[in-house]
Amino acid sequence: MREDKMPNNNDNVRSIVRAFSILEAISKANGEKLGIQDLATATKLSKATAYRIASTLVTLQYIEKDENNKYRLGLKLISLSAVVLNNLQLVDVAKSELHELAQEIGLTAHLGTIDGNDLLYLSKANSNNSIRTTSYVGQRSYLHSTSLGKALCAFLPKEQVIRIVKEKGMPQFTPNTITKIENYLLELDKVKTQGYAIDDEENEKFVRCVAAPIFDHTGKVIAAISVSGLIVHIPEAKLPKAIETVMSRALDISKKMGYPDNSKRTISE
Amino acid sequence: MREDKMPNNNDNVRSIVRAFSILEAISKANGEKLGIQDLATATKLSKATAYRIASTLVTLQYIEKDENNKYRLGLKLISLSAVVLNNLQLVDVAKSELHELAQEIGLTAHLGTIDGNDLLYLSKANSNNSIRTTSYVGQRSYLHSTSLGKALCAFLPKEQVIRIVKEKGMPQFTPNTITKIENYLLELDKVKTQGYAIDDEENEKFVRCVAAPIFDHTGKVIAAISVSGLIVHIPEAKLPKAIETVMSRALDISKKMGYPDNSKRTISE
DNA sequence: CTTGTTGTTCCACATAGTGGAACTAAGTTC
DNA sequence: GAACTTAGTTCCACTATGTGGAACAACAAG
Numbered sequence: 001m002r003e004d005k006m007p008n009n010n011d012n013v014r015s016i017v018r019a020f021s022i023l024e025a026i027s028k029a030n031g032e033k034l035g036i037q038d039l040a041t042a043t044k045l046s047k048a049t050a051y052r053i054a055s056t057l058v059t060l061q062y063i064e065k066d067e068n069n070k071y072r073l074g075l076k077l078i079s080l081s082a083v084v085l086n087n088l089q090l091v092d093v094a095k096s097e098l099h100e101l102a103q104e105i106g107l108t109a110h111l112g113t114i115d116g117n118d119l120l121y122l123s124k125a126n127s128n129n130s131i132r133t134t135s136y137v138g139q140r141s142y143l144h145s146t147s148l149g150k151a152l153c154a155f156l157p158k159e160q161v162i163r164i165v166k167e168k169g170m171p172q173f174t175p176n177t178i179t180k181i182e183n184y185l186l187e188l189d190k191v192k193t194q195g196y197a198i199d200d201e202e203n204e205k206f207v208r209c210v211a212a213p214i215f216d217h218t219g220k221v222i223a224a225i226s227v228s229g230l231i232v233h234i235p236e237a238k239l240p241k242a243i244e245t246v247m248s249r250a251l252d253i254s255k256k257m258g259y260p261d262n263s264k265r266t267i268s269e
Numbered sequence: 270m271r272e273d274k275m276p277n278n279n280d281n282v283r284s285i286v287r288a289f290s291i292l293e294a295i296s297k298a299n300g301e302k303l304g305i306q307d308l309a310t311a312t313k314l315s316k317a318t319a320y321r322i323a324s325t326l327v328t329l330q331y332i333e334k335d336e337n338n339k340y341r342l343g344l345k346l347i348s349l350s351a352v353v354l355n356n357l358q359l360v361d362v363a364k365s366e367l368h369e370l371a372q373e374i375g376l377t378a379h380l381g382t383i384d385g386n387d388l389l390y391l392s393k394a395n396s397n398n399s400i401r402t403t404s405y406v407g408q409r410s411y412l413h414s415t416s417l418g419k420a421l422c423a424f425l426p427k428e429q430v431i432r433i434v435k436e437k438g439m440p441q442f443t444p445n446t447i448t449k450i451e452n453y454l455l456e457l458d459k460v461k462t463q464g465y466a467i468d469d470e471e472n473e474k475f476v477r478c479v480a481a482p483i484f485d486h487t488g489k490v491i492a493a494i495s496v497s498g499l500i501v502h503i504p505e506a507k508l509p510k511a512i513e514t515v516m517s518r519a520l521d522i523s524k525k526m527g528y529p530d531n532s533k534r535t536i537s538e
Numbered sequence: 539c540t541t542g543t544t545g546t547t548c549c550a551c552a553t554a555g556t557g558g559a560a561c562t563a564a565g566t567t568c
Numbered sequence: 569g570a571a572c573t574t575a576g577t578t579c580c581a582c583t584a585t586g587t588g589g590a591a592c593a594a595c596a597a598g
Contacts, residue, residue: 012325016288027352056281073353075384081346082407083296115344138351
């Protein structure tokens, strides 16, 4: 007799799990309007159950039902997560730095962190002449193909990185994408010694990014910042300047987050 | 024998309602770290039930439990609502306009809409020299004391406005706050004929705002935009210019949302 | 009219979720 | 270090709660 003894207690409240799978189904549909039938099949629930749960979410105003009985996420969700963002002192601290970074380099700047096995964008700042970027706060991306992902993973224990990429996979987006774990680990070593990471058309054709990690008071990586632009906007010649700027901004933010400052300080401020 | 026959079917899934009341409790605590006991009392649930629901939400990653058994909202919520914001074509359309508006006037610009009985901030743009504003996307505020609220309510049926302020109340924030329904309705009449709304230190001391409504293709108000600044930054002398700019930007956005354009158009674009 | 599709309601049933109580674990007080 | 507090976690018997199949309604298409 074999027992499945998972270490984590798996006695979750079923209907709550189901409710969120409905929310996620709507979320993932991303524009495609879903009816109750669609929701039921997407979540593998009976139509009646899906209906009851959806109705509950509607009265709670977390989803809305339009005149054609199609469901979409409700505005109330925004309020919930706005609090999350607002409570993240990191986002607060990084905001102005990020903005200045974008202005200084004339490119789009991002703040990102690891959540689960994903890269999660926490903040974004455009420069005046920045091109239309498709990224948005809350977006999730891959850790193996982005400069932010590299900067974040470089300072994690190897085992954790391996677990993440094994679970998430390493899809190839461009000819330059690193798709082998060994190569990725080698790259991370380089990033760690250099203190910055580069994405050279690895996530998207024609786009180059430079990122540097942010540490908290314990010395742990908690996030990373980057600048992104078309290759023509960050040619080889401009790279050193960009790297230096990003790294120095990252250090500024780290200090504000309590990271021990090695350079000598004078009095006050 | 009296029956409570509510028109809306009130057979919601209990545990889902409870789950969200826990989420909201954490959200409202706003920084104050809550333990399971606090959650139980805040939601009037038994400790065991609160614990089970919280555990479920933790495994779903919608909340997190720190080393001291205190709960906070999880990053996964950000992803959910990012989709909401992204799906709102309004936010998308208004973004650049809002940014330019902030730059042009040199003040903070907001985009807001009505959700329930609240004013909900959907987007925000700072100018370079804007002061530190406390507003944030997802924040909720009052409809009676803000310029955005007035701009929004002015074009609603009177009965609806009355219902809203009755349900929500009209708390007084400054000596200037309108606290009587009749006065508010008179003010809304003025706003409607003028086409713009002003908040003259009604919501916050020393702060003045100018707002104008945004309409969709059916002519319904769907949102409003505003600029906010300290009185010294929007003196009487500068008001006409500010009003004109805000109104023209609002009209631009309305047109982009399909609002019938009265002015003649030439060919192409 | 028939047929198909989707949203909604009903209802008998069983199980999933509940709360009280017991059990830890950690901290305070004396 | 024994005697209390307080908070988090687990257990368990009970039944109210949520469930899915099936029926019904509303509509569209052929």
